[in-house]
Amino acid sequence: MQLRPTTESDLDRVTSVTVDEPVGWIEADRYLEELKEGMYRPQWTWIAEQDGRVLARALWWGHATGEHPLALDCLYVDPSVEARAALGAELVRAGLRAFTEQGATKLPLYNLTLPQGWREDPAAVAATDWRREAALAAGLTDVVERLRLEWTPDAGLPVSSGRLTFTEGTDEEFLDVFRRIAQGSLDGETRRNVALMGVEAAAQEEVDFYLGCPGERSWWRIARTPDGAVAGLALPSATPYNRNVGYLGVVPELRGQGYVDDVLAEITRVQVEAGAELITATTDTDNAPMAAAFARAGYRVAQTRLVWSAPAA
Structure with a gap:
């Protein structure tokens, strides 16, 4: 298993990943658009691969003019992986360690967007559980639940x-x-x-x-x-x-x-x-x-x- 930041040659494999769990995730079109603007970057996009297959992906986001990423926007581990939380944690740790070595003085947050009433949806609870385990194991142990509100x-x-x-x-x-x-x-x-x-x-x-x-x-x-x-x-x-x-x-x-x-x-x-x-x-x-x-x-x-x-x- 290799854990590493991506390069331009990985782009097709990175954008082919889809998340079918009921959580917020980054679609290919949005990733590509914001990649051009510098809000996603190859060096902020990490994968875990084995035998040429992407088994996990982490997308960190930041300001277009920023030196370091601000937030982990999307964490994916293939459902075929038996220990999804463990691999997710390993990938997040690898990314955070690299950002620290590159001079980041504040580690990025991990944001997980969920539908309203997600606790009543077993699929949403299951999707949240392994990601929570991964975040905690990676050292992101402070958690806040936030409401997103809209005015029209x-x-x-x-x-x-x-x-x-x-x-x-x-x-x-x-x-x-x-x-x-x-x-x-x-x-x-x-x-x-x-x-x-x-x-x-x-x-x-x-x-x-x-x-x-x-x-x-x-x-x-x-x-x-x-x-x-x-x-x-x-x-x-x-x-x-x-x-x-x-x-x-x-x-x-x-x-x-x-x-x-x-x-x-x-x-x-x-x-x-x-x-x-x-x-x-x-x-x-x-x-x-x-x-x-x-x-x-x-x-x-x-x-x-x-x-x-x-x-x-």
Whole structure:
């Protein structure tokens, strides 16, 4: 058995892999399109092969301009393999080890997209189980369950209370607000980053990440109370596929007063005025206040995502 990153000569075999389990996976057309753009790369695509046959495949994804991948998008092990989890873990470990040797300071996440209500589908449970075992065995032992939500025009624009004003700001001003809202955040990724690298570095990483996203920097807003005090931030953003909510938050001293509804309403308004007819969002299932805010704003749950990551040191 050989585990290795792919080369251009492997392309036909890589794209011929199909996943018939009820989980999210990357179709050949999408892989080829994003391969041209640099979001998938041969060196980020790993296979396990035996006698010329691909028995497992792992597709890591990253920004087109990024040096290292950000997430494992699709993990496949042929059903004929008796120990699917073991081979999957071996392949993921090999890829993560290579990325670390190449200078990556933060290991990519593993995102597994599942249909809503997947726990009631035995096939989805089985597909998840071996992938969970593989992720854990590969060292990605922190897990968060996230909801993917969608807003469409038929939901109507959420109504703002008018208590906040929204202004533009410098990168340094946004960085300062990120530092403040990271304190006591219920968002699992924010908590993990703070534990891993501290508030300062975690805030800088968030700003850098959203600056690198396809969304417009001009959409960003700082939320302020009538007396001019900072209440939070609204970062409408985009992925290569959809407009999205991006990031929002309220400073600790003003939480619990309903300001999150106003911030989310502002993000939705900005996106709609920029032409969005579909806005996506994610939040942790453990973050009940944020999930409730999305529901009030007309965002509906479309999918569930399990996210495994390396634990904070």
